[in-house]
Amino acid sequence: MKLVNIGCGQTLHPDWINLDLVPSSPAVRSFDIRRGLPFAERTCDVCYSSHVLEHLQPAQASFLITETFRVLKPGGILRIVVPDLEQIARLYLASLEQSLSGDSQAIAQLDWMRLELLDQMTRTQAGGEMGKYLDRLNDQNPDLDKAFVRSRMGAEIDNYYQAKKLTRWQKIQSKQPTWYLQKIRVKIAELFVLLIAGKQAQEGFQEGLFRNSGELHRWMYDRFSLQQLLSQTGFIKIQVCQATESRIPNFNHFELDTLQGQIRKPDSLFMEAVKP
Numbered sequence: 001m002k003l004v005n006i007g008c009g010q011t012l013h014p015d016w017i018n019l020d021l022v023p024s025s026p027a028v029r030s031f032d033i034r035r036g037l038p039f040a041e042r043t044c045d046v047c048y049s050s051h052v053l054e055h056l057q058p059a060q061a062s063f064l065i066t067e068t069f070r071v072l073k074p075g076g077i078l079r080i081v082v083p084d085l086e087q088i089a090r091l092y093l094a095s096l097e098q099s100l101s102g103d104s105q106a107i108a109q110l111d112w113m114r115l116e117l118l119d120q121m122t123r124t125q126a127g128g129e130m131g132k133y134l135d136r137l138n139d140q141n142p143d144l145d146k147a148f149v150r151s152r153m154g155a156e157i158d159n160y161y162q163a164k165k166l167t168r169w170q171k172i173q174s175k176q177p178t179w180y181l182q183k184i185r186v187k188i189a190e191l192f193v194l195l196i197a198g199k200q201a202q203e204g205f206q207e208g209l210f211r212n213s214g215e216l217h218r219w220m221y222d223r224f225s226l227q228q229l230l231s232q233t234g235f236i237k238i239q240v241c242q243a244t245e246s247r248i249p250n251f252n253h254f255e256l257d258t259l260q261g262q263i264r265k266p267d268s269l270f271m272e273a274v275k276p
């Protein structure tokens with residue numbers, strides 16, 4: 001079986017071909033999926049992508065889905081996982097309504113939902129306001145609703161705090177030499193921008209690079225728009241499923257959408273489709 005994990009981040013399994021713009025380990029192939037997929041037509045059995053589509057502009061996302069259709073064999077399965085815009089919007093409105101009557105728990109939940117909706121799309125630095133919020137949450141701030149945030153982030157919240165505990169040396173070791181080379185190139189370019197065009201241009205340059213780094217959300221999907229995108233591309237048997245439910249053989253064994261029995265990203269919309 002040729003299984004492809006597109007934009008794997010740190011969530012990978014050795015039985016899969018793992019692709020990412022910023023490889024988290026040597027097991028990940030460095031590839032910019034905005035260029036398409038590096039496979040021949042009808043050669044893959046499964047394409048899986050979790051929390052990646054929303055990082056692409058709509059036209060780029062549509063191109064990626066077309067690429068998955070091209071590389072999948074007939075009968076091949078596409079599994080897409082994205083933050084669920086419908087669920088986020090419903091929770092935002094529900095917590096807003098309750099906040100108006102002064103309910104402190106609802107106010108805390110509204111704060112978090114605002115981060116899911118806005119910070120993910122507008123941040124200008126790694127982690128953004130959500131990162132600062134998660135750091136305060138760890139400090140046992142009583143005005144924050146830890147249980148609610150955990151219900152939204154699932155097992156990912158533990159990964160976040162574990163990554164925070166890495167030593168400087170562990171962080172240095174986790175990067176590949178090409179990452180450092182690119183950093184040096186960018187620093188030199190930044191210096192030129194500052195010298196030639198001034199401070200504001202330098203800030204614009206930094207922000208532009210961050211916006212292109214793959215961290216930011218550029219679009220969001222609900223069960224209707226994602227289904228539409230897949231069916232327009234030619235996929236059939238499109239289904240919303242649970243995190244633990246899949247037509248991919250032994251999917252739970254790979255621990256991509258679950259981690260030790262816990263759902264990794266409960267805030268998600270899970271959808272599968274088949275290439276005819």
Ligand SMILES: C[S@@+](CC[C@H](N)C(=O)[O-])C[C@H]1O[C@@H](n2cnc3c(N)ncnc32)[C@H](O)[C@@H]1O
Binds near residue numbers: 008010019049215
């Ligand atoms: C939110 S993370 C999700 C990672 C993982 N799939 C998961 O579910 O935990 C988004 C990932 O998409 C990757 N990504 C974003 N834009 C990309 C691109 N153009 N090409 C390849 N990977 C990209 C990022 O580097 C990042 O690892």
